[in-house]
Amino acid sequence: PHDPDWWRGAVIYEIYPRSFQDSNGDGIGDLRGITDRLGYVADLGVDAIWLAPFFMSPQKDFGYDISDYCNIDPAYGTLADFDALMAEAHRLGLKVMIDQVLSHSSDRHPWFVESRSSRDNPKADWYVWSDPQPDGSPPNNWLSVFGGSSWHWDSRRRQYYLHNFLTEQPDLNFHNEETVGALLDTVKFWLDRGVDGFRLDTTNFYFHDTALRSNPPDPAVPDNKRIEAYNWQDHRYDKNRPETPGFLRRLRALLDLYPGSATVGEIGHGPRSLDLMAEYTGGGDKLNMAYTFDFLGAAFSADHFRSHIARFEEVAVDGWPCWAFSNHDVVRHVSRWRSHAADDLGFAKLTAALLLSLRGSICLYQGEELGLHEAELAYQDLVDPYGLRLWPEFKGRDGCRTPMVWDCGSSTGGFTGGRPWLPVSAAHLGRAVNAQDTDAGSILNYYRRLLRFRSEHPALVKGDISFLGNASPEPGEVFAFVRRYQGSEILCAFNLSGEPATFRNGGEDIRLAGHGVHIGGFV
Numbered sequence: 371p372h373d374p375d376w377w378r379g380a381v382i383y384e385i386y387p388r389s390f391q392d393s394n395g396d397g398i399g400d401l402r403g404i405t406d407r408l409g410y411v412a413d414l415g416v417d418a419i420w421l422a423p424f425f426m427s428p429q430k431d432f433g434y435d436i437s438d439y440c441n442i443d444p445a446y447g448t449l450a451d452f453d454a455l456m457a458e459a460h461r462l463g464l465k466v467m468i469d470q471v472l473s474h475s476s477d478r479h480p481w482f483v484e485s486r487s488s489r490d491n492p493k494a495d496w497y498v499w500s501d502p503q504p505d506g507s508p509p510n511n512w513l514s515v516f517g518g519s520s521w522h523w524d525s526r527r528r529q530y531y532l533h534n535f536l537t538e539q540p541d542l543n544f545h546n547e548e549t550v551g552a553l554l555d556t557v558k559f560w561l562d563r564g565v566d567g568f569r570l571d572t573t574n575f576y577f578h579d580t581a582l583r584s585n586p587p588d589p590a591v592p593d594n595k596r597i598e599a600y601n602w603q604d605h606r607y608d609k610n611r612p613e614t615p616g617f618l619r620r621l622r623a624l625l626d627l628y629p630g631s632a633t634v635g636e637i638g639h640g641p642r643s644l645d646l647m648a649e650y651t652g653g654g655d656k657l658n659m660a661y662t663f664d665f666l667g668a669a670f671s672a673d674h675f676r677s678h679i680a681r682f683e684e685v686a687v688d689g690w691p692c693w694a695f696s697n698h699d700v701v702r703h704v705s706r707w708r709s710h711a712a713d714d715l716g717f718a719k720l721t722a723a724l725l726l727s728l729r730g731s732i733c734l735y736q737g738e739e740l741g742l743h744e745a746e747l748a749y750q751d752l753v754d755p756y757g758l759r760l761w762p763e764f765k766g767r768d769g770c771r772t773p774m775v776w777d778c779g780s781s782t783g784g785f786t787g788g789r790p791w792l793p794v795s796a797a798h799l800g801r802a803v804n805a806q807d808t809d810a811g812s813i814l815n816y817y818r819r820l821l822r823f824r825s826e827h828p829a830l831v832k833g834d835i836s837f838l839g840n841a842s843p844e845p846g847e848v849f850a851f852v853r854r855y856q857g858s859e860i861l862c863a864f865n866l867s868g869e870p871a872t873f874r875n876g877g878e879d880i881r882l883a884g885h886g887v888h889i890g891g892f893v
């Protein structure tokens with residue numbers, strides 16, 4: 371239990387507090403609710419939980435807009451509730467990682483209220499402010515992830531401020547030494563409270579180019595292609611800046627004073643994401659782990675997995691990845707990669723086995739272990755500002771954030787006695803925990819068996835990975851590799867297609883059904 375390297379190969383279960391368990395009937399999940407359900411989480415066989423933000427927040431981006439880093443939002447509970455949650459998690463042998471949203475705060479944070487009050491107050495430079503261009507337009511072409519320019523005009527200061535996400539999420543200025551000091555103090559606050567680590571939001575957005583150079587290229591993008599507009603820019607000036615590793619070293623120096631604490635940074639997407647993940651997790655002096663969006667998008671093929679993992683392994687030296695297929699930002703992977711219809715149970719098992727065989731630490735997202743689909747929501751049900759703004763081109767993130775389903779006999783899935791903040795998907799009820807718990811063939815019990823098998827086999831937790839060649843009849847669709855650790859080895863082969871395939875390993879033929887799985891020794 372005191373292994374300082376516990377995070378290496380660990381499985382981290384992401385809890386979205388608002389949607390996990392409501393304890394007081396207001397329809398919003400809370401810390402007490404989570405504490406009540408930790409037995410279930412520990413029973414799954416994961417090593418750690420990552421709690422999405424529960425800090426004081428106007429909830430414009432459901433907690434990713436923080437107005438007080440060192441306090442709990444009353445909707446979620448109190449600091450005493452948090453301490454109780456942590457004590458119970460530790461009693462059950464679970465590590466607790468919390469989300470740190472350092473790149474930006476809420477526009478209601480006292481720091482920003484002061485910063486926007488004048489051009490010469492003590493915090494005037496804590497955020498990223500700029501004069502307009504002579505014609506009044508924003509200083510450059512930088513775009514918000516959530517659509518439109520990432521500059522917002524402030525009529526008091528008569529300047530623009532930078533927001534990479536919502537206008538209510540002004541970007542903190544990491545080039546300001548006092549700002550960085552204040553942020554590190556908030557990190558220390560939670561370390562002193564006993565957390566085991568942090569998931570770091572938008573690590574790649576910490577720094578911006580102080581010369582405010584425009585990103586190349588700047589194609590004219592039709593207004594109905596707003597998501598593409600973001601992706602078409604080369605984001606070399608508004609993120610992924612060369613100052614990032616320096617900050618990560620300072621953060622790591624602080625964490626090193628708390629042995630056994632660890633970080634997992636969010637790197638996002640883009641052509642350089644795997645290289646950045648390798649760089650930021652290498653050298654033992656920056657992040658412990660990081661994850662990219664490479665397997666959180668639409669691509670699903672043996673070649674996609676092989677080439678991306680191979681790229682990371684090639685550049686990583688001593689870096690350490692964290693892989694995820696689902697989280698609170700993307701369409702649940704069973705729906706994203708496959709139509710709802712045929713053989714979705716087999717498909718859910720295939721993806722579970724594949725993910726939990728990869729070299730690296732693993733993030734699972736609540737409900738993934740139940741094989742949940744993306745919930746189908748009507749426009750009137752949406753609350754995610756990202757979805758509301760980009761609808762119907764993009765439906766937003768509410769469909770993966772609907773409440774966890776515990777009880778198939780309750781219309782709210784046992785999530786709340788009141789009216790849930792997002793509808794509970796009726797289609798999810800048949801997959802509720804109590805509907806799967808004692809069914810040996812359920813996806814839930816498959817995850818439990820896989821997690822036990824992984825933790826009992828060091829080759830899967832710590833082993834290296836080498837890819838194996840061909841399959842027939844469709845070579846492209848079998849993804850196969852060997853995990854090796856100190857003389858033990860485990861052959862893993864996954865048939866990503868729905869058709870049977872035979873995988874030839876040396877003289878041995880391994881026959882795989884459609885979506886079939888072979889993990890040596892696992893039944």
Ligand code: TEU
Pocket residue numbers: 431434435471515535571572638639698699700767
């Ligand atoms: O996400 C960063 C990020 O890149 C996402 O915004 C992603 O591109 C988007 O959700 C599309 O899927 C983090 C958090 O995970 C997200 O929930 C926050 O909204 C965002 O940062 C801002 O804090």
Ligand code: CA
Pocket residue numbers: 392393394395396397398399400445
């Ligand atoms: Ca509640």
